Amino acid sequence: MRSITIMLLLASTLFFACTEQLAEQTESSTPSTEVQAIFPQGQRGSADLFTGAAYNYGLVGMDSTYTTVIGNVYFEPGARSNWHTHPAGQILIITDGVGYHQIEGQPRETMQKGDVIKCPPNVRHWHGASEDTGLQQMYILPNTENGIVEWMEAVSDETYAGN
The missing domain is CATH 2.60.120.10 (Jelly Rolls)
Incomplete structure (x- = not known):
């Protein structure tokens, strides 16, 4: 029973990590209209x-x-x-x-x-x-x-x- 719980925990952690990585890749491939500042706004x-x-x-x-x-x-x-x-x-x-x-x-x-x-x-x-x-x-x-x-x-x- 304990090994099944550990496996489920590992599987859910892996699932969320992959989902987060996919979301980051999708966001970075979308063109942005936001401007990256080098200096303070002023x-x-x-x-x-x-x-x-x-x-x-x-x-x-x-x-x-x-x-x-x-x-x-x-x-x-x-x-x-x-x-x-x-x-x-x-x-x-x-x-x-x-x-x-x-x-x-x-x-x-x-x-x-x-x-x-x-x-x-x-x-x-x-x-x-x-x-x-x-x-x-x-x-x-x-x-x-x-x-x-x-x-x-x-x-x-x-x-x-x-x-």
Whole structure:
């Protein structure tokens, strides 16, 4: 009787272990719309500068030695920046998620993990997450002695949609 109980216990343990492993494999093969953060979320950006929720976390602050600002922005799905320019340009490194970037006068471009985007100096542009997936991006602002950013109007829903 004792050996039957032990066998049943072992069989149920094996069954649950296999079921859990199968569930983990199924979950990992399903595409995710969740974004994996590298840095803390940071402070929510002003509603005057962003449509939707965007969070900034500074990594390298402005100083006279490096003259470069580096940070991370997390855009929730559907969030985007206003139109803006940078006197010395901007480099974006997409670390996760899916989003859009547009230089004024050019078509909207999709950006995703691994992309590097260069925004030329004094050129109007915007960037943000796709409609259903968030976006993690690092930003690099060089030559901060020339200034940081000039903010402009919000990006319309029509422009965001790529129309």
